[in-house]
Amino acid sequence: DAGVIQSPRHEVTEMGQEVTLRCKPISGHNSLFWYRQTMMRGLELLIYFNNNVPIDDSGMPEDRFSAKMPNASFSTLKIQPSEPRDSAVYFCASRNRENTEAFFGQGTRLTVV
Amino acid sequence: KNQVEQSPQSLIILEGKNCTLQCNYTVSPFSNLRWYKQDTGRGPVSLTIMTFSENTKSNGRYTATLDADTKQSSLHITASQLSDSASYICVVSIFRDAGGTSYGKLTFGQGTILTVHP
Numbered sequence: 132d133a134g135v136i137q138s139p140r141h142e143v144t145e146m147g148q149e150v151t152l153r154c155k156p157i158s159g160h161n162s163l164f165w166y167r168q169t170m171m172r173g174l175e176l177l178i179y180f181n182n183n184v185p186i187d188d189s190g191m192p193e194d195r196f197s198a199k200m201p202n203a204s205f206s207t208l209k210i211q212p213s214e215p216r217d218s219a220v221y222f223c224a225s226r227n228r229e230n231t232e233a234f235f236g237q238g239t240r241l242t243v244v
Numbered sequence: 245k246n247q248v249e250q251s252p253q254s255l256i257i258l259e260g261k262n263c264t265l266q267c268n269y270t271v272s273p274f275s276n277l278r279w280y281k282q283d284t285g286r287g288p289v290s291l292t293i294m295t296f297s298e299n300t301k302s303n304g305r306y307t308a309t310l311d312a313d314t315k316q317s318s319l320h321i322t323a324s325q326l327s328d329s330a331s332y333i334c335v336v337s338i339f340r341d342a343g344g345t346s347y348g349k350l351t352f353g354q355g356t357i358l359t360v361h362p
Contacts, residue, residue, distance in 0.1 A: 135287070162347075164350075173333075173352050173353065173354045173355060174288070174333070174352040175352075176349065176350065179342070179347065179349070181345070181347065186342050186343060186345050186347060187340065187342035187343070187347070187349070189342070222287050222288075224287070229347065229348055232278075232290045232293065233290075233350065235287030235288050235289070236287050237285075237286055237287055238285075238286070238287055
């Protein structure tokens with residue numbers, strides 16, 4: 132398996148633009164997580180999906196952030212409109228059942244100028 | 245105050261030396277604790293997992309300890325190699341209820357940045 136695949140690896144956009152980050156979890160995994168990593172705050176959970184259903188979105192910072200998981204093999208994280216403070220590395224992770232290891236993607240480094 | 249605190253923030257050692265990284269946590273209820281290694285520009289990778297009933301677990305040159313009473317964990321690296329240079333993150337899984345569903349939420353420490361010099 133290729134692991135968790137995220138795209139793009141790097142994204143530079145202007146403030147106010149819409150940004151869409153993509154994730155393909157490991158086949159067979161039923162849980163998917165979106166995290167944001169910054170120097171100041173480390174890794175923070177944004178949203179957790181189980182069987183394609185959003186279970187915990189309490190970490191989503193504002194209404195500008197939205198996430199979808201239309202099927203078991205694809206998820207998106209959208210920021211609209213983007214702001215400079217959204218600049219961070221966004222990670223997607225998946226696991227196949229509770230208390231097993233969560234496998235992380237390579238991340239998307241987002242820079243909003 | 246962070247629920248998972250790590251020390252030191254950064255550490256520089258010479259190749260071949262040993263080192264110990266510390267993790268204190270206050271989160272509860274506790275499910276398990278993991279140490280992750282994150283290389284620059286990559287996602288975190290799990291090194292070891294420990295449940296509250298385990299005191300010590302080894303994975304090659306990595307040995308993790310856990311004291312569930314004092315809520316402390318350590319990661320000991322022996323005979324360090326240049327490839328050990330990375331950020332080491334302590335991650336505690338806590339039970340969280342969300343919308344009637346309980347799941348193990350990962351709470352991350354800030355990490356210790358380890359640099360191994362030749």
